[in-house]
Amino acid sequence: MSRLNEERRVECDGFYDGAHGSPIERGIEEIEGKFEEKKANLQRDAVTNQKRLEAEIKHLDEVGPAVERKVQAVEEKNGEQQLSIVLPVVVVILALFAIISEALLLAPAMDILNVTNEIAQLFTAFGLAAVAGLTFHFVWESFISEAFPNIWKVTIRVVAAMLAFGLVVWGILRGFQVAFAASLNQNPLGDFLSGHPILSSIxxxxxxxxxxxxxxxATHYGAHRMQGWWEWKTAKRKFEALSKRRAQAVKELEAQEKALQLGLKALDEERKQWKSVYSLHHDRGTKHGAKQEPYWIVIAKATFAALFALLAAGWFIFFISPFFVLFPVVAWWAAFLYYRRQWRTPSRIEFFDLEHVQFVIPAKDAHAADRPVGAFGRVRNNKEELPE
Structure with a gap:
């Protein structure tokens, strides 16, 4: 087991090795080796994190310029550095109102298509106006976009021309319808429209x-402006996120390098402390050594442990079963084996507590501490007869 294990203490190791005559150089070499291992593990972990951060920074450096160029391209395309979404949205809303107003104007003329219900007329007129607007929108797209195949472009333009011709005829018929309705109601507007047929038709x-x-x-303009705003906003947000992440990665890399330096310095200082503590207690172990307790103390400890176990279990256990009389016997035997092992081969920590301290002025009755204590003294004198 290593001296630097969490369950061991360096002062105990130094005292134990010194008391047993182990050379101090071996303990120092073990401490040196263990701290070199710690430094290697610290550097390995730091290098792993540093390489990960360096790879991330390199990736951000490669991706960042492309995103920045995209932001600049959108800004140059729209001629603005700060695109706005408000105006395109307002324009699209106004276009929707225009379609609704067109539907309201065309709804009374749905009688021509044999649609007489007022609600049905509104829905039909709105559908025709929406189809017309969508068709003209695709015509605009066919002139500026290369996404449509040539056959689609020709088809859309032909359909738009036919639809425009139909709307022209519809407008003329609408004018005649209004003039006829005004004449039936004897409205002066009827005379005016009938007297100026060309003006009313126009x-x-x-x-x-x-x-x-x-x-x-309006929808063509609004859709393209909103699409441009969305591309610009997305690219700008991504560029800002990449820039922020790159700055964080750089700071994390610097922090990792600084933490590695401080960690190595801390390990060097800790190694000096461990070597100093080990050397000091190695000298104490060599000079003082340890004093083994009297053997009768093992018997005393085991007896006290059995009494404590009996008190903890309660004296009434003998009334539950006669076999419980074995409980204090088993407790005594287990404690005896444990304390005898501790007395024979103490661990480094246990051995450290047995240091033979020398007093400059000992107590006047210090010799009385080594006298036998009753039966325990007799047991100590006859310890060779005890079970092994």
Missing amino acids: FFVFITLATPVIAAT
């Missing part, structure tokens, strides 16, 4: 066609 065509076009333009 007006109704404009509000019928322009609204989904404006809505498509």
Whole structure:
């Protein structure tokens, strides 16, 4: 068992080795070797953590510039260093209101499609306005995005042209419908619209066609701005997180190096203390030695242990069963074997407590301490007859 084990004390080791004549150099070499092992383990753990932090810093250095370039690319694309989400959201909300207003304008004209229920007319008109706006939005995308195949681009543009033509016709019919309804109600508006058919047609065509076009333009602008803001925000957040983590990793690496230096210094100081304590008690062991207790004390300790066990169990156990009379006997025998082992071969810690201390001025009756004490003295004088 090593001298530096937690269950051992260096002063006990030094005293034990000195009392038994072991050279002091061997104990010092053992202490040196054990502390070198501790230093090697400390350096191994520190190097493992340092290499992990160095690898993390290297990875962050490789990833960081790419993320930073992405942030700069988004900022240059939008011409801003601080992108805002407020305006794109407002524009998209206004586009939604435009589609709703278009649906309200087209709802009365759903009679042409044989949709007479008012709620159904609103839903139908909203669906047509939304389809028109979505189609025009895809047309915008087909001009600026390369994600669509050529056949898709042609199809979308043809569908958008047909839809625009349909909305133009719808606007003209809507104008005639309003003029006819105003004439039936004898409203002066009917005379005005009938007297200016071209002007009324242009007006109704404009509000019928322009609204989904404006809505498509607004959603196109808002969607791209929100997508750009999201990319910028995500990249910037990631770049900030990488920068923060890199700074932490650098500080952790510096802390690891400093902790290693302080740990090695602490081990060196501890080794000096252990060597000093070991040398001091080695000299004490060589000079004083240890004084073995009288053998009768083993008998006395075992007897007291048996009495204590009997008191702890209670005298009434004999009334439970006669076999309990063996309990104090077994307790005495177990204590006797333990204390005899301690008396014969004490451990280093137990041996340390037996130091033969020398007093400069001994007590006048110090010689009385070695006298036999009654029966225990007789047992001590006849100890060779005791069981081995």
